[in-house]
Amino acid sequence: MAVEAGTRQEEQVAGRVWTVRLDPYGRPSAGTVRLSCSRPACTDQHFPCGAAAGRKAAIDHVNTHLARIRAGGGPRGEAWCACRAADCAWHTPEPVTGRPGGTRPGAVRCGGPVVLTVYADRAGRLWRIAEMCARCAAAAPGCRVLDTAPPPAGTNQAAGQPDTEQERADGTLGKGVAAVFSDHAPAGAPSSAAATPAPDPRARPATPGGAPRRAKRRGKIAQRIVPPGLEPEVLRLELIELGDAFRAYQRRTEPDLALLATLHERKARAFALWADVSGDGSLRHEAKRAETAAQTTREMHENRGGRPADGTAGDQPVVERLLTRPQAAHTRAVLDYAAAHAPYPQAEVRLAVLMLTLRAAKAGSGNVTGQELTGWLQNDAEEVVQRLVAAGWLRLPGTVAELMASRSEDPTAVTVPTLLPDRPRPFDFGKITRARVSGWAQKVVGDRKIRKKKATAATRLLALYTAAHTRPDGRLGRAEDGGLHLDQAAAFCTLPPDQVGEHAELLIAADWLTECDTIAGRLRGRLTERVLPLGGLL
Structure with a gap:
């Protein structure tokens, strides 16, 4: 058996490998890349236009090789696995020296038909075409199988493939395994796994007359x-x-x-x-x-x-919400931060702190225009910004007047020192969540019907607070709490508790809330159907 296996291995030819690489060339500032191929007949190419042109040419080069391989008959069934020739380094963390074959205990063994594969790394710098065995192809991350070679004449298995018939006879494959998937239950049979006995994996019906079995x-x-x-x-x-x-x-x-x-x-x-x-x-x-x-x-x-x-x-309504549940939790964290770190207790200052914090939450700085400030704070915008600058909470590259004159085509980059990267980070969300939460706040504060009612900063803060603390059905607060704590809502809006009801009535008039009451120290209410997408799920 050993002599026969060795002879069969010697009859096999090495699996072919084509490697196409894209590397920097010359000075880094020039942006030139070099395209090289492992085949000696392929000459290097240089692309001064950058990596995008190089990647396009590399893909075209790979496709040219694939077309030639298919024209030449595709992968060869008698080829030796190219991955095995590389000590299976394409699908193991690192090759093991001093061990026969260079493989780890329990590593994937070569076997199965020879397949033609292509691999492209995520960075777009390396492409590899190779003839390898099916098992190595399945174990190599990012490897795509393009074609399968027919088995070589006179052989039943590729070199290195285990004798599945012998393993089946010894009971080493599938022993003790019972699986029933509901998608494959026989017609008329119960769908329960307990009611359907698992077939014996070692049982093989004999083929009468030695007729060839149907291809699987x-x-x-x-x-x-x-x-x-x-x-x-x-x-x-x-x-x-x-x-x-x-x-x-x-x-x-x-x-x-x-x-x-x-x-x-x-x-x-x-x-x-x-x-x-x-x-x-x-x-x-x-x-x-x-x-x-x-x-x-x-x-x-x-x-x-x-x-x-x-x-x-x-009975929950089907709503396409602007914020996911985790993003809503981050939103409430930003609201709490603004309430705790506003340098002055006025509602206008707290609203400005909240909106500017959302702009600068990721890097400590963000763009803002005078038009946006006026939309948030109306006639109080310039005075509020001046107070924030005087308190050291906000830094401007120029004067307050220049900030108020800036427009969307030329915004002003403002800095919040407490949010700079060298300070302790109060938030742990990324740039996508920051943009989503900032957009949510802009939609709430700039709501068309609220603007028509000429709502004050305190009313807009209440709209933000109610939208951020809702259940899926739009009701305020958690079900077990029976609404929002009136004292907490009043403290966020910088209002006395007995005045929250008046501002809630303004939100009802603006079609923001359908109802509200402040009985027994709770703020109860429900968002209207038109603003349900802005509800931040508790």
């Missing part, structure tokens, strides 16, 4: 080829159908987050079982990633669509 359906999921001999059969079919389902979802013109969450859940279950069968730790890692993706997708569906992913919406 092939499939791919998550850049991995589903092995044709994977057992149990129901797992193999589930993986193939899941791959088809994900590709069909990517072709949809409109997203369906509920469907996507279901696909991720099925993928997590299937990959966990696949890891049990094969002993591949990377599959279990992929299963955990799918679980996380399913949970995140469900939250996105509930936050943005107003309906849980399981379809149990109850």
Whole structure:
């Protein structure tokens, strides 16, 4: 057996590898890149226009090689795995020296048909075309299979592929594994896993008369080829159908987050079982990633669509909300920060501090125009800015008059010293969340009907506070609290508690609240249907 295997290995030829690279060339300031290919017949090319032109040329060069390979018959079935020749470094963290073959214990063993693959790194600097075995292709991150070679004549398996028939006879593959997927329940059979006995993975019906078996359906999921001999059969079919389902979802013109969450859940279950069968730790890692993706997708569906992913919406309205639930939590943190760090207690100052904090929350500085300040504070804008500058809370590159004269085509970059990067960071959100929350506040403060009522800064603060503290149905406060604490709402708006009701009535007149009352120290009310998208879910 050893002599036969060695002879078979010697008959194989090395798998071909084409490597295309994009590297800087010359002085960094020149922006020139060099395109090089590992094939000796390909000469280097230089692109002074930058990396974008170089990447386009690199992709065209890769496609030219692929066209020639296909014209020459595609991948060769007798080729030796190019990944194995590189000590499987394409899918292991680092090659192990001093070990036969350079592989780690439990690493992916070569096997399966020879496939033609292409790999492109995320940075757009390296492209690799290679002839390699199907197992290495499935284990290499970012590797895409383009074609599969027919098996060489007179052989049943590629070199290095395990004897699956012998493993099946010994019971080492699929032993003790029972899996039933609801998507593959037989017609008329119960859908419960307990009611459907799992088939014996070692049982193989004999083919009468020695007739050739029907070719098994092939499939791919998550850049991995589903092995044709994977057992149990129901797992193999589930993986193939899941791959088809994900590709069909990517072709949809409109997203369906509920469907996507279901696909991720099925993928997590299937990959966990696949890891049990094969002993591949990377599959279990992929299963955990799918679980996380399913949970995140469900939250996105509930936050943005107003309906849980399981379809149990109850009497909640279906609303396309501006803020997700985590973004609403960040919004309330910014409101608390503005209330605690405003240098003066007046409502106009607190409103200006809140809006400027949102502009400078990420880097300590942000652009603002005089037109925006006037929209927030009306005739008090210049005086409020002057007070903030005098208190040292705000820094300007010029004078207050220059700031008030600035327009959208030439905004002024203002600085909030307490939010500079060298100071302790009061917020932990990124630039996308900052922009979303700032846009939300701008929509609330600049609401058309509130402006028509000539609402004061205190009324606008109350509109911000009520919008940021709502339930999915638009009611104020948490259900167990029965509304908002009147003292806390009054303190944020810099109002006496007995005056909150008057400003709430102004919001009712502006079609912001449908109702309100301040009985028993609680502010109760509900957002109108037109402003439900601005509600920040508690």
